[in-house]
Amino acid sequence: MIELAIFDMAGTTIDDRDEVYRVLREATERHGARYSDEVFQQWMGTEKRWAIENLLRIGGVDADEAFIDQAFAWFLDELRRTYTQNPPAPLDGIEPALRELRGRGIKIGLTTGFSREIAELILGSLGWAEGGTIDRLVAGDEVPAGRPEPFLIQKTMADLGVQATAAVISAGDTASDIESARRAGVTSIGVLTGHLTRAEFEDLGAELIIDSVAVLPSHAVLTGDRAGGNR
Template sequence: MIELAVFDMAGTTIEEHGAVYEALRHAVESTGVPVDDADLQTWMGTDKREAIAALVRIGGGTPDADLVERQYEAFRAYLVKRYAEVPPTPIAHADTALEALRARGIKVALTTGFSDDVALPLLASLGWSTGEGGTLDAVVTSDEVPRGRPAPYMIHRAMEKTGVVDVRKVLVAGDTVVDLEAGTNAGAGVVVGVLTGQLSREQLELHPHTYVLAGVADVPGLPETVS
């Protein structure tokens, strides 16, 4: 049986109405370089500083450390503005799915390409928290690990935080290719793609996975989550 379910945030458990895509595009294009839609999608779900550096380089720019930090601040400011205009909400039935898993004794962690200064206020706005009486068992942000997705480190860090030692008893779910790659690289027993992001079933199924589901609401129906 699964002991830990690790979920991505934006596009997987949280509906943020495409704000991350908009903010990342804005942060890169405001340097004067173009952003191709396919490249933008490739870098979704990764550490946002890494994404900005990569997309600026792909567009023909030179992403030195000062530029990356400046554009990360532009990304963060744009995102805060968009979230104020259109507040994020839980993806349909995501909160009840997480509750159902925890009621079965399965620990739940969220991982994200956001750093603490973006992720934690976002979770607070939804009333999601860790600790005694919280709605989650752990949250892992990009600034806690040496590299973000597709590296496996955020998943392994979630295991450390929740005391789970067997990666075969971990389920990983996300809406991007790098979510699937991170789960595969971590050795997770179950790797799930969900269709609540920007990618189609056909696009997700091109990459290693165990299941592709309509959304996280379907995760408690998987046989691996039932004792």
């Protein structure tokens, strides 16, 4: 049986109108970085300072630590501004799904590449709180490295006292979400509310692919059936 369901934020449980990706790209391109859409997609879902550092360098910018700090500070300021003026909203059906999961005794974790400050800004605007809508939030600046490393998942499990990886599912809308779940040894779920297609998730090896987190409460995977499949 599943004891813990872990979800990404933007694109998986929350509609931020893709503002995080607009701001992330602008934070690098305003300094002269140039790269393809395909390259940019590889950094979706990762910890944002690390993404900025790599996108600057991939994009041809010789960036030292001070330069990266400056670009990241702009990213945080702009994201804080846009989220304050036009707050993100839950994706359709997400709040009832989370309530149903918690009602069944399944713990809910949110993991994100956002910093704790930005993540809490979003949760505050939604009226979500730890111990209320969710059980635990783990942000990208609270672990040694973000996705695709497994640390966000592992910290969520440790904080909530869940030891068995077979009792954990982790859902997200990016390639890094699937790879992080694979490295953590938990069931990986690709969610089609982001930018990846079903075929792309299949190529990534996602163990389950669903249209939305909203349909998760009705899926057999909650009984621990890892072979429930993505078909």
